[in-house]
Amino acid sequence: MSLAEHPLRKYTRPHVKKTTTCPGCGNGIVAQAILWAIDELNREEGLSMDDFVFVSGIGCSAWIPSPLFAADTLHTTHGRPIAFATGVKLGLPRQKVLVASGDGDLAAIGGNHLIHAARRNIDLTVVMVNNGIYGMTGGQTAPTTPRGLNTITSPYGTMEPEFNVAAMVAAAGAPYVARWTTYHPRQLKRAIKKGIQKQGFSFIEAISQCPVQYGRVSKLGRATAILEHFRDHSLKLAKAREMSEEELAGKITVGEFCDRQAPELASQWSELRARLGKEQG
């Protein structure tokens, strides 16, 4: 059976036959979740890949859209995809602009852009693949690495607490924030779809497995073992809110952190231009 028979292949560049990820990597699950969400929007709302611009930074997950997705794709510098995407969106307010990148890219080196994009409430959909480690560079500790884990650059165990990125983005003002794991591909797809539909900044954190680096340093090993860990340690947000910090140690809270309306930046610019008597040329 030719690869082209896969229903998602109509959304991928025909010459890109192989994914560049390691066996068992969660990036492929997230890539599919994005494409299945677009597939549903295609059937329900007539959206096509021509309606999208995909922007990514540096790291394994920055290669989710580039080169795979058959759309305008912009692969940028480390930490900066949200800043690039902001310019794209303000220049092409009718396009859907989706950022796919990793936790190191978006929450470490690019953390300030993430905070301010959420605060501005610009209509971007940001999918952050969080594997808790620097995978591409060989297993260094990340701001998302669980405290105590021995990584390549925390050989005696990380002393820093892990970054609750979804909660931070919600606190910064984003109207839609959700977190799921790659063990929850349906929920992930629904959250991404909702994020694309949301007029405003939406942030979907996908807790994901890096079997090669995280699997090694966590001693969890294979992709399936990490997925089982996600399955066994995930906790719905509603339930987590009733629990103490001690009880929540080692748990992954999943669900929707917020879903609200707020004035969006690109549309406010359109309104201002209209008020000032000119449409964008």
Added chain:
Amino acid sequence: MKAAVRLKPGTHFIEGNLALAEGAIAAGCRFMAGYPITPASEIPNRLSQLLPTVGGVFLQTEDEIAAICSAIGASWAGLKAMTATSGPGVSLMQENIGLAASTETPLVIVDVMRFGPSTGVPSVGLAGDVVQVARGSHGDYQIIALCPESPQEMYDHMIRAFNLAERFRCPVFVLPDGFIGHMREQVVIPPDQEIELAQRKIAPAGTTPLERQDFLDPEVAPMPVFGRGRQAHVTSSCHNGQGMRNLTDPEVMHAFATMPIEKILRHRDQIVEVAADYAPGDVVIVAYGTVARSARAAAQAARAQGLAVGTLCLKTLWPFADQEVAAAAQQARAVLVLENNTGQMLPYIKAEAAAHCPVQFLGPRLLGQIHEPNAVLTRVKEMMS
């Protein structure tokens, strides 16, 4: 506030930064992202008023990195885009200046240069960034840099900068120093219909990147701007002419690094501009920017005293005016280089001139102060004796 209004065609007495902002609008700029910094802040101040009235967008970013990145994003969205900053901001932007050069993105970057290093003296002009704009990002690349010496040139150079960025798909710097940024002088603003504007070539619709040459064309490839169904593939990684990532083929690596340079150097005659006013046997004063004013004043004073003194003022710093400097040195009795820094362009000037005639350097008596024409004249006389 009520809709701001552009300055009307005619003669105005205005500050350099204001003239520059008016020039940007006249050039077709429709996106500016910036972060406040002395001595460049009047540019975002003015463009935040004007851009929405002409259908554009102004974005005040969280830092200068976000400013250049969002301007690059807006350029790929099809808008003429710019950012404006000073030396510390350029230092922060450096990584993405390289990205703009290697992704062949039309972009105008204004650097109103101030006294460094470090925080230095924000309000004192000093031509301290003339090399960092060309060599500050990692790897080999080529930018274009224009160097205005008056508020009038702030206006004129912005139009030229956008035209060059569109024509050659590359980052173009405009490099005034803080003195020119804050100088008030007569500026003549022409009617829009008299201004010639260049527009980027755009890749044909209905094709995919594999059917097109989107990058690495020494004659400048049409740009596959976003939002038009072109499935553009733009990457900061090493890429081939179709924009596709390739990290294994040495031929592709070589082309990726050298073609965007070749693209500009091949057309250097359309880019490089100098103002030459010298005769054979003159002591030729080479200068650029604010200091060019001192050079001209000194030459005028010298000529009034019957001395053979000429000037070569560089309007573009990059690509470097190598042929023009060499031609001047071949005819000159000697070359005197004036710079308001410790001699950043001197090695480049020497490399072209020193084989033909003696070359000397003169900084201002106190760095950051402009050369007094009398001090220049005194040095010229010493060189002649």
Added chain:
Amino acid sequence: MAKVTLFPQACKGMEDCGICALVCPQHLFTSSGEMNEAGYVPTRLTEPEECTGCQSCMLSCPDMAIVVVKEKGEEAS
């Protein structure tokens, strides 16, 4: 009933990945024992007729190597 299509040329294998086997509620996936061009040993279905069409394997496959189409009533042709 459901029709399952596998793309063994895209599969990164039971040994190295094996996510389909983890998420299948019917435990239908096993190793095919045959190496593909990329050097992985892809999975195969033991009893395709037992597939409930839940699509968990399709949604969880990182390499777009599985398609599950739910079919109403009649058996897949």
